[in-house]
Amino acid sequence: MSDDSTNEDRFRAEAASRDLPADETEAWIRAALPAVYIGGGEAPGGQPVARLGGNPMLPRDTPDPPSPFIASLDCAALPLGATGLPFPSEGHLLLFADPADRRQGPAPGEVVYVPAGSATAARPVGERAPFTEKRTARSYQRLEPQSHESFTVDRWGPAPDDEHFELAEELDDAWRDVHGLPPGWDLQVGGHTIVLQNDPVHWAREQDAGDWALLATWRCGDDVTELDGGVVHWVIRREDLAALRFDRVHRYTDMA
Numbered sequence: 237m238s239d240d241s242t243n244e245d246r247f248r249a250e251a252a253s254r255d256l257p258a259d260e261t262e263a264w265i266r267a268a269l270p271a272v273y274i275g276g277g278e279a280p281g282g283q284p285v286a287r288l289g290g291n292p293m294l295p296r297d298t299p300d301p302p303s304p305f306i307a308s309l310d311c312a313a314l315p316l317g318a319t320g321l322p323f324p325s326e327g328h329l330l331l332f333a334d335p336a337d338r339r340q341g342p343a344p345g346e347v348v349y350v351p352a353g354s355a356t357a358a359r360p361v362g363e364r365a366p367f368t369e370k371r372t373a374r375s376y377q378r379l380e381p382q383s384h385e386s387f388t389v390d391r392w393g394p395a396p397d398d399e400h401f402e403l404a405e406e407l408d409d410a411w412r413d414v415h416g417l418p419p420g421w422d423l424q425v426g427g428h429t430i431v432l433q434n435d436p437v438h439w440a441r442e443q444d445a446g447d448w449a450l451l452a453t454w455r456c457g458d459d460v461t462e463l464d465g466g467v468v469h470w471v472i473r474r475e476d477l478a479a480l481r482f483d484r485v486h487r488y489t490d491m492a
Contacts, residue, residue, distance in 0.1 A: 243379070243414055250410045256403070263391060264407045268381045271427025272318045273418050274309070275372050275455075283373065285313040286423055288457075290369030292330050293356040294348070302345045303332040304364050306454050306468070307423055312352070318377050319426025321449060322478035326352040331452060331470060332361070333487055336462040340436070341443060343487035347451065347470055349480055368459050370422070378418065383431040384408040386438060424453040429469050436469045436488035443486075446473040451485065466491040 244265055251261040274286045292305040309329040316325075323329075330348040350356060360366070382390070384404035392400045418424075429436050429450045440448040448471050456466040469488045476484045 247411055247414045250414050251407065254406060254410055256406055256410065260391075260403060260407065264381060264387065264404075264411065267387055267390070268379045269427050270318060270320050270377060271380045272314060272375055272377050272425045273421035273423070274375045274425065275370075275420060275422030283310075283313070284371035285310055285373055285375045286371075288370045288372070288422055288454075289367035291358040291360050291366055292332075292348075293328070293350070294330070294359045295350060295354045295356050298348060298350075299345070300359075301330075301332040301348060301361055303334040303337065303343075303362065305361050305366065306331040306333050307452075309423070309425065309452070313375070314425065315377065321426050321451075322474060323425075324349065324480065327354075328352075329452075329482075331454065333454070333468045333470075333489065334362075334364075335456055335460045335466055335468065335489060338489055340439060340488045341486050343470070343485055344483045346487050347472075347482040347485045349482055368457060372422065376419075378415070380418075380427040381408065381411050382428045383435065385431060386428070386435045389438065422455055422457070424450075424455075426450060426452075429453060429471075430467055430490075432465070432467065432490040434488070434490065436471050436486070436490070439488060440471050440486045447475065448472070448486075449474055449477070451477065463489070463491040 248261055286307050286309045288307045311324045312326045328350045332346045388396045388400050388404040437448045451470040451472045454468045456463055467490050470485050472485050
């Protein structure tokens with residue numbers, strides 16, 4: 237039996253011990269999505285899963301991205317099917333964002349795909365000093381639930397009752413008692429978004445219909461002073477990800 241299956245059974249038992257409805261417990265499990273978390277350790281001399289900060293490695297004919305460089309993800313280092321998203325099997329995905337820019341929505345140029353074997357060179361981007369560079373080889377997978385607020389809206393509609401929010405919060409508490417919180421990480425790939433103020437996947441659906449999903453989340457480092465406990469999300473339609481249409485990405489910046 238897989239760890240996820242074992243933990244799901246433990247969650248069912250925990251929810252039952254709290255007299256939570258079995259049908260809502262199953263709905264909570266069905267809504268959870270697989271995610272990969274990257275960070276928490278350097279990769280000296282090893283092959284990094286991701287590189288954060290510094291200057292991006294870009295092909296010569298790629299236009300200058302509009303925002304500072306955040307991270308480069310090695311797609312080949314993602315375990316097959318680990319996120320449930322149609323990621324390319326090789327190449328690098330480069331993420332860009334300006335934490336001081338609180339605009340939400342379409343962000344053409346802020347995600348750049350570099351196919352494997354492309355000739356690249358380090359290139360400064362913009363006037364801001366690069367973020368602290370870190371290469372990390374540490375990653376782990378886990379199943380992540382929706383935030384209880386987002387689950388409530390998806391389950392019971394845009395105007396749910398207070399008792400629905402309370403039930404979802406109890407389900408979330410039971411889940412966290414079994415699974416705990418994700419340990420230290422810098423970059424999340426796939427899964428559900430951290431909701432501090434607003435759910436960016438819900439927001440994207442309201443602006444532009446489609447099967448939106450979280451592409452990645454960056455948890456801002458110590459050299460970001462513009463945000464208090466800030467995160468940056470990039471969301472994309474699944475069909476656009478499969479077609480490598482990263483010009484259609486939306487970016488959302490949030491803070492506690």
